[in-house]
Amino acid sequence: MQPILFYGVPQGCSFGSIVALEWLDQPYLLNRIDMLKRPWDPLYTGINPLLQTPALLLEDGRVLSQSLAILLHLNGRALHNGLGIAPGTPDYDRLVQTLAFLNTDFFAAFIPLWKAYELEGLSEAEQKLLRMLGREDVSKCCTHLERVLTGQQWLLGERRSLADAYLAGIGRWVDYLQLFDLQHDFPNLDRYLRQLTDDPAVAYAWAVERGEEAYSDVSAGHISLAALQPRLAAL
Structure with missing residues (x-):
């Protein structure tokens, strides 16, 4: 089984x-x-x-x-x-904190954008508002990730974790929804996501x-x- x-x-x-x-x-x-x-x-x-x-x-x-x-x-x-991190350790606390950020703040930031993408019958003004709100929230989260990834290879430092696996999935939405020029606006995040693409x-x-x-x-x-x-x- x-x-x-x-x-x-x-x-x-x-x-x-x-x-x-x-x-x-x-x-x-x-x-x-x-x-x-x-x-x-x-x-x-x-x-x-x-x-x-x-x-x-x-x-x-x-x-x-x-x-x-x-x-x-x-x-x-x-x-x-x-690959796993033992509960009760500082690194485990950082893993849970990072996953919680990705699963709440970062994921939720995309919701208005997906609504604008998926919902039928929205006016041009409604679509524009949803994209503006989503883009602002995603930008804030990308700014945080840009700082986190300064000078380190993975989200928790030099150690790969399952937080990186999760970001491999939702980080690609930035490019899919054409929100920013990642290489110009968030070079550390861009480098990181390119590194994941090669995995x-x-x-x-x-x-x-x-x-x-x-x-x-x-x-x-x-x-x-x-x-x-x-x-x-x-x-």
Whole structure:
């Protein structure tokens, strides 16, 4: 039995959980959720009644939702290989603080922008207001990340953590939504995101999201919701 990650496309924040599982280097399976499809497969309500991704179905039948909970769980699994950070240490406090910032402030800053992008029937003035509000909040968060990344390779310093996996997913939204000239406005963040792009786990997550052929040493590929129905019935 392997954990199963339910990830959302397009541009899901669950991208970071794929990267985290690849870095963890333990076998897992994937299930692809098209977030724009309506209605969602009713089988998924057994995984997350809120119809959100990501979600992680664990070997013992429990389901974890919310990126923060999933990444902290995976951090505990990664204590053996140097990726995870032990609870009760200053570095762990910094990991939780960084993940909380990314999962609340940074993620939330994009919400007006996604609304402007996704909602139908908005006037030009409404779209402009949403983009202005979102851009201001994203800029504040990028300014903070720019300071954090000054003179260091990763978010926690010289040590890679699962906070970096999460930022690999949501940091790409800045470019996708064409908010800034990252290289000019936030050169440290730009350097950092380019560094992540070259990581094999990030490249794999990109290929998975695009539906392309991709090879992974640890992922066992995709499994359908129909094939999971016996396990879902027990939830």
